[in-house]
Amino acid sequence: xxxxxxxxxxxxxxxxxxxxxxxxxxxxxxxxxxxxxxxxxxxxxxxxxxxxxxxxxxxxxxxxxxxxxxxxxxxxxxxxxxxxxxxxxxxxxxxxxxxxxxxxxxxxxxxxxxxxxxxxxxxxxxxxxxxxxxxxxxxxxxxxxxx
Numbered sequence: 001x002x003x004x005x006x007x008x009x010x011x012x013x014x015x016x017x018x019x020x021x022x023x024x025x026x027x028x029x030x031x032x033x034x035x036x037x038x039x040x041x042x043x044x045x046x047x048x049x050x051x052x053x054x055x056x057x058x059x060x061x062x063x064x065x066x067x068x069x070x071x072x073x074x075x076x077x078x079x080x081x082x083x084x085x086x087x088x089x090x091x092x093x094x095x096x097x098x099x100x101x102x103x104x105x106x107x108x109x110x111x112x113x114x115x116x117x118x119x120x121x122x123x124x125x126x127x128x129x130x131x132x133x134x135x136x137x138x139x140x141x142x143x144x145x146x147x
Contacts, residue, residue: 031107051071
């Protein structure tokens, strides 16, 4: 499979996913040199960083100079995405952006890890199981059958 630069709508959706639940507070990530935060007023800057990273990865794979694009955030055309669909889109973005030597430790990598953690915590049933499992712990499926 050939790497490609994701459509700006893909970036819009990722940013929307990070912005959509303000009760959890701002999505934050850290690298050795950057402390990032996604807020409505930083969405275009964060989106530009994500797009630049994707472009750098594809350029590296094709041994071509990167062709910069200007990014400006806007809410996505569709907003009914499930957390599973958003995780899939995030994994696509990461796959398309991780092919150059500067990915490890990059702000884009840290952003994807922070968004992935947030989306996983939103999955239905994520919090219903025990935090720590002991010999007396019972899986939720077994608890449901026994009721």
